[in-house]
């Protein structure tokens with residue numbers, strides 16, 4: 001039976017090590033200084049957990065006592081030679097894939113290039129890359145450089161889909177229409193599962209189906225989706241996907257990445273940038289001169305993975321497994337994010353999204369629906385979709401008036417009160433209650449502190 005809410009609260013508070021208010025430099029009374037801070041920043045970096053810490057210490061000790069032997073003989077059965085096998089089944093479960101469709105390797109951007117090298121095969125008729133506008137910059141750089149590599153001008157080859165005028169997120173029907181319209185000229189459709197800036201969860205299954213119907217390859221950047229929302233990449237017929245593990249998978253800064261390649265490609269797609277870790281493990285250490293790829297995603301491995309990075313991921317994935325993986329976690333996540341949203345919307349500084357016209361935003365104004373202009377008055381709206389099915393854990397708060405100092409000052413005040421989110425300039429603060437370690441109390445506290453931050457701002461303006 002999956003653990004209940006209260007059991008989870010207790011268990012998870014024991015598993016994670018969160019910075020205290022003092023650690024993060026919050027300016028709070030002494031009696032609150034050593035309490036854990038309100039950490040709502042797992043969309044950027046998940047916190048440390050005790051299992052990862054213990055596993056890391058074990059591997060350091062084994063390194064100290066066995067050195068090179070640790071590759072082949074390991075007191076806990078985690079021979080370094082096969083270390084990725086400890087996490088592959090868990091990653092496969094998280095993304096909805098078979099084990100051979102998944103590889104724990106490298107880093108997100110490097111894996112994205114590897115996958116584009118394998119899957120982006122532009123022709124004169126079909127050469128475009130369709131992606132969301134304002135994709136994470138590393139992805140934009142990767143797309144543009146891949147287009148250039150094939151001799152295309154990124155301005156012509158890359159189709160960035162932007163929200164309608166006055167809107168902040170994409171409509172499913174618009175995405176479908178664009179794929180249908182541009183389909184014959186599109187080589188690759190690649191979106192992020194959850195958009196890093198707005199927190200929008202794209203309809204992954206529908207986009208994949210539409211892309212495939214047009215004969216396009218469909219890939220996904222799952223940086224903000226893995227460990228955040230349930231997925232079924234195999235059943236959805238996704239061609240490839242890449243991810244990092246330092247966000248919702250809590251593997252630590254710069255943690256090891258991963259990729260997915262659908263099994264249907266197993267016999268027709270050979271790794272072009274081969275390395276010895278993609279070679280058949282049965283003969284890898286015999287060091288034969290000719291490459292013989294592991295069938296499936298793992299054939300794309302190049303180097304031996306960092307053992308320290310891999311066990312750090314393993315510790316967190318063991319917690320995922322213990323709580324029942326994404327089923328119970330998504331349920332908890334929906335509850336937490338709705339709680340945060342509900343409390344934020346009660347704020348007197350909250351402005352409903354439909355009252356914020358993008359045109360006015362551009363001019364640095366904020367218009368109320370009734371026609372009155374509340375020019376210059378500080379406030380915020382939530383640009384993440386209201387429909388829980390169209391978002392993960394994250395809420396993105398847009399501060400008003402735009403391009404003012406409101407966001408920066410609120411962010412500073414939140415930090416001083418022990419609330420850790422992150423700022424994305426010019427006007428957004430992302431707040432993410434992650435179901436593995438956040439509580440309803442965190443959501444309540446964040447909303448109260450936001451209110452306090454605004455009050456401080458208003459007082460200072462008087």
Ligand SMILES: Cc1ncc(COP(=O)(O)O)c(C=O)c1O
Nearest residue numbers: 107108109136138192196223244
């Ligand atoms: C959506 C997205 N893509 C790519 C990256 C870059 O990842 P990495 O630095 O691990 O390559 C990030 C985060 O930094 C991201 O959020």
Ligand SMILES: Nc1c(O)cccc1C(=O)C[C@H](N)C(=O)O
Nearest residue numbers: 043044045136196197223253254
């Ligand atoms: N990887 C990061 C880092 O080393 C420092 C600061 C931020 C990051 C991030 O991952 C940013 C993240 N992708 C984002 O969504 O903004």
